[in-house]
Amino acid sequence: MPELHGKGWRVLGYFIWMLGAGVVLDSNACGAGGILLVVGGALFGYGTMQSLRGTGAGG
């Protein structure tokens, strides 16, 4: 999925992170929320790294 390089992964990570935050804040399912936060954070970091290395498409 070359289209997602940089900015795309960052945005996807942010959305998953926000969903995790919702799960943690709205319910007692901290485990599931925590997993979403970690996955979202990792994708956000991955996208940011790609942008910083200059390989991102418009990132």
Next chain:
Amino acid sequence: MSRPLFALLHLGLILGTAAIGMRLYWREHADADQGKGSRLLSARVRAWYFSNLEPFAALFVRLGVRPIAITYAQVAVSVLVAAAYAAGLVFTAGFLVLFAGTLDILDGKVARGGEGASLRGAFLDSVMDRYAEFVGYVGLVVLFASGWRVLLVLLAILGGFMVSYARARAEGLGVPCEIGTLQRPERYVLLGFGSIFGSIAGHVFGGDHVLLTLTVAVLAVLGNMTALQRTAYVSRALHKASHA
């Protein structure tokens, strides 16, 4: 369970990432044509948000995803919005409102980017948008079921529908009508962030959905005001045309 520290941390993260993202975008695109904007959502903010969706639009176009499939996904997400509000999951509902709004933008982008733009698609998109908007509000009716706040939700529904109806009727009569304070993107943003910040405020200060109630009241007032604005505008335009 109340989690004030986690809620405050997220308030900072939401505001911080948005501020940094916009700043970086505007620095790179200072001279770009930003398109149209409104009082609540400036052209620059819209341009920044649209730019974040370009990678997904390009991906969907390459994969051959039909725009109408994204429209149906928007309706499905709106059903989840209703379920989340009905269950009292206000932060999640707010996030899903923003996600549904994002899909609403994305289907248009994919239609324009690929070969899926058609009159049939535009018509189905408009009809499905109305269903999606209504379904989301159903969850709020359930959340506020036994109180006076249901009236505010009903007024907000009326406002949203009348804004769209006024434009559709005006365009049917040949008068372009894209004016008004509270158009659909503004409604998504207000309800989405009103829910998210309302949930955060609830974790920090307590209270019974105070900020969410205020948001729905603003939607009810501004929505109907926009519908009346459009009515007056089209009425003047038609009067002028018939006396020209």
